[in-house]
Amino acid sequence: MSSWDIEAVVQSIETLYSTNDPEKVKSIQHSLQDLQKSSDGLKLAEILINTESSSNCQFFGALTYTVVLNSSDQLTNEDVDQFVEVQGDHILRLAHNLSPNLFIIRKLLSNVSLAFIKYSNHFDSPMKWLLRIITGAVDEVAGDSAEQVELLNTLSREYLSILIYFSSIIVEDICKLECPNRIHELVVSGQTFGITESIFRLLGGNIPNGLEVIGLDCINSWVTYTSLAEDTSIVRYPNFEVEGTNTTHSVILSFLFKHFNVNLDSDIINKAILVATEIIEINPRLLNHESRDYLKLRMFGQDEFGSMYIRNLIDEGFQEELLTLVSLFIAILRNDILHLAKTVDTDETRHILSMLVELTNVPGIPVEDEQISDLTLEFWEELANVFIDDEETFDVLFSNRSKEEKQSFISTRNSIFEEICYIYWNKIHIPSDPGIFNSIRSEFLHYRSNVSDFFIVIYSLLKEPFYEKLTDNICTEIANRNLIDLESSLFLLYKVTDDISYLESQSSVLLKYIQRIFNSGLLSLISNSSYNNYHLYSTAINFLSSVQFFFKHETGTGSLSEVFDLLFRVLLHDSKGSLSLHCSKTILKICQECREKLVDFLPNLEQLLVEMLRNKDLDNMIRQRMVNSYTSIGRCVRYEKQFGEIVKNELVEINDRVKYTLPISLSSVEDDMFDYLLSLLSCIVEMGKASQIPNEVDEFFTPEQQQFTTSYWREDPLQVQSLIFSIIKQFSFSSEKFDSLVTEKCCLILKSGLGESIPGPFVFPLPTILEYVVMKVENCIEPNSPSSPSSIPFLYSLIESIVLTSSSSQELSSELMTSLLLSIFDSHFQFLQSDPDLIQCCISLFATILEKKPSLIVHNPNFSNSIIPFALDGLLAKELFVLKVTSKFWLTLLTLKKGNMQDQTTVKNLMVESPVGQVFVYSLIKSFINSTRSNLDCYYQVFRNLISKYPTQFKTWTTTSFEKLQLEKEGRTIEKATSDKFISKLVVSRGMRSANDVLKSFWLESNGLIEFNSRSY
Secondary structure (H helix, E strand, C coil): CCCCCHHHHHHHHHHHCCCCCHHHHHHHHHHHHHHHCCCCHHHHHHHHHCCCCCHHHHHHHHHHHHHHHHHCCCCCHHHHHHHHHHHHHHHHHHHHHHHHHHHHHHHHHHHHHHHHHHCCCCCCCHHHHHHHHHHCCCCCCCCCHHHHHHHHCCCCHHHHHHHHHHHHHHHHHHHHCCCCCHHHHHHHHCCHHHHHHHHHHHHHHCCCCCHHHHHHHHHHHHHHHHHHHHHHCCCCCHHHCCCCCCCCCCHHHHHHHCCCCCCCCHHHHHHHHHHHHHHHHHCHHHCCHHHHHHHHHHHHCCCCHHHHHHHHHHHHCCHHHHHHHHHHHHHHHHCCHHHHHHCCCCHHHHHHHHHHHHHHCCCCCECCCECHHHHHHHHHHHHHHHHHHCHHHHHHHHHCCCHHHHHHHHHHHHHHHHHHHHHHHHHCCCCCCHHHHHHHHHHHHHHHHHHHHHHHHHHHHHCHHHHHHHHHHHHHHHHCCCHHHHHHHHHHHHHHHHHHCCCHHHHHHHHHHHHHHHHCCHHHHHHCCCCCCHHHHHHHHHHHHHCHHHHHCHHHHCCHHHHHHHHHHHHHHCCCCHHHHHHHHHHHHHHHHCHHHHHHHHHHHHHHHHHHHHCCCCCHHHHHHHHHHHHHHHHCCCCHHHHHHHHHHHHHHHHHHHHHHCCCCHHHCCHHHHHHHHHHHHHHHHHHHHCCCCCCHHHHCCHHHHHHHHHHHHHCCCCHHHHHHHHHHHHHCCCCCCHHHHHHHHHHHHHCCCCCCCCCCCCCCHHHHHHHHHHHHHHHHCCCCCCCHHHHHHHHHHHHHHHHHHCCCCCCCHHHHHHHHHHHCHHHHHHHCCCHHHHHHHHHHHHHHHHHCHHHCCCCHHHHHHHHHHHHHHCCCCCHHHHHHHHHHHHHHHHCCCCCHHHHHHHHHHHHHCCHHHHHHHHHHHHHHHCCHHHCHHHHHHHHHHHHHCHHHHHHHHHHHHHHHHHHCCCCCCCHHHHHHHHHHHHHHCCCCHHHHHHHHHHHHHCCCCCCCCCCC
């Protein structure tokens, strides 16, 4: 004790458990842990456990025993016996005042449990040991259960509770720790399970006060353990007994079932229900056939526990307890759901399902007043899916029945689901109290969404008649002007329709029902309703979006005018609200899907579009969607001259708005006005998207139309492309403040025609696009210019898109790429190295070129002089996004999948005949060693392909690299033996997946770390 003072230690422990200062806690923990692990650990534990004036010190003493046991090397049998004996002495001493000392005793019991797990070859019967020291038995505790019960019967309630706690702790510790399979056999042969059974046999006769809860907790611990034991060993616990016992109910299950008694305390009943649920969900094998049937009877039998307890809970309003009971009901039924489905027409199953129907229909607003219907919803959906997915099973079932019996079965099944659907239809009604709805809005809308998913499943089961029934309800509600019911019905129909309308074969059968709804006056009723009916409008708008297939058909084309009247009226009324966004999205979808049917609407839509372009207060997203909608319809005008005029008129209006709004420079524009101007530029982006040919060219145009279109846009008589570039230039060189946002939009405009196989208003000549890129990049780099360097990544991304879409084009040549890179890369090499975002965009472009058409750059002298050094520097980056793209560059260069023979030869000569290969490997290894653990995945594929591609040179390159690193003496020194072993393992791996483990192990060793989940940790 010369190096530490017990009073100071006690003071530190008391401070540890009382202070809120994290730094102080950390400091005290560190010093105490050092002391616990020292040679004085046992002495410290003994002093602290006997410090009766402080329970904190006593617990810390018990904890110190744990540290000593964990940090000790292999103990002798005598050491183990002495350790266990000391724990037992303290347990017996503290047991005289159990309640305040329980948390200390539990820790001591855990120490004994740990000794059993670590030294089971010697100490193999912990429960027998505890029973012996508690009873003071001189002789070995008998293995006979009757004798054990007799011995247990002499114990006080306190000692029985300690035994029960110990049983729980043993199996919980086995579950937490990585134990050999043999330990599970010792749990049986060493009487741990046998004595536990004897305890429950004793408790089954007369339960001492206070032992019910800890007994049930003990069963719960064993439920989890038995699942682990059966999964990882040969030990089995059928019916919660050792294999081969085969009684009707084991003593453990009998103890559990005894608590299904409505006269007991509700907390104890609730605990028993939770344990039963755990058994069924975690390890249902613990119940034999008789036990399962008995449990089912107690829960679902008439005048049995389940039905009586439900009544009590509903009458008393105990929601949590009711949820717990319903969870058990569902677990029982799920466990044999196929049998339940096959017997749906029997009296027993009808009674069981009627109980669940009643629970589903418990009064109250979901989320706010009740959660049961949400809990049962998943079960009903699962039951419905059984009928859908196991069709063959029911075919076999019906093969032995008459047609009338089959029809009766189906009728019973359908009536059950129709009743459930009616309940959920009622429950998804929007609460009439806005305060309640707003307080549960998110959860309630999620609930509605889940209900709609259930209705989609029911449609799959009941098919067209179910859809017809929903339609009938809607038509009745329209006739009765019942807006609240209508909203719920329309919501469900919208969700079902939206799900099934992707397949034309499915949507075609719905046409007549949709027609009935429109003929019933839905649009008129909605139009004449107050805008305060937000949810009705929102649902109606979503419904219109889901039936776009109807408007494409000749049956529904006649409704388009009235639909657009409603949508535009709502949109203009609520120009800044969420309804208008809903409307614009629906309009966009209808216009894109039904564009062929809407050409006659163009004059009216043009007037609305002009108004929206001029209205600065309109939501920008709405304006952009409307431009897309209008242009999408215009694209269906097969006469290209007329389409050109449509596009020109839009651009002229946008250009006029820009000129009218934009002062000399964007830099003087207020933020809100800039948002409007940027929206106008975004409108041109939307025009570009909508101008794309919606199908294959041969499907969209006749040969004559293709010829005329090509000729028309090459001539561009209306100077549409000149006007587009004029607008781009007005924005592009105006303000450094907004430059990156503007450049992003401008690049999207220029991208919109890439990949088109026929000329169009947004299919710009490649030299024109590149001229803009070069001019803009130079402007971004030039000091005091109105352009920002943050715009450069968008410009490089534009070139990437050109490579991706035009790599096979003769126009995109190596000469053109050389000239371009000289202007935007080589001339600004140092500047581009100054920022991680710029490095990333450059290397990303080079990687894409290597991936799609390597011949564009690999034969260029500047490839080795500037691009390769730039990519080598990329390996030094710390940012993950730079490392990812850099690794892609080198990986693509190594594999060169799209390279021809000449490309392959050039790259191989570059790697082998020049210093590039050696420098690359040195940079790669240095980067890898200095990388963070989270970035290691960036390197694995590069190393593996390097090994497989250059097996001869790899060993030389890596050996030389490690020698250079050793001379530099930067960071952690790597011994030659370590690096040689690493190189050897990598070479042996031949670039296979095993190289990943070699690399990871080497990185850990190089950085002085170990694998956290390794056994040696």
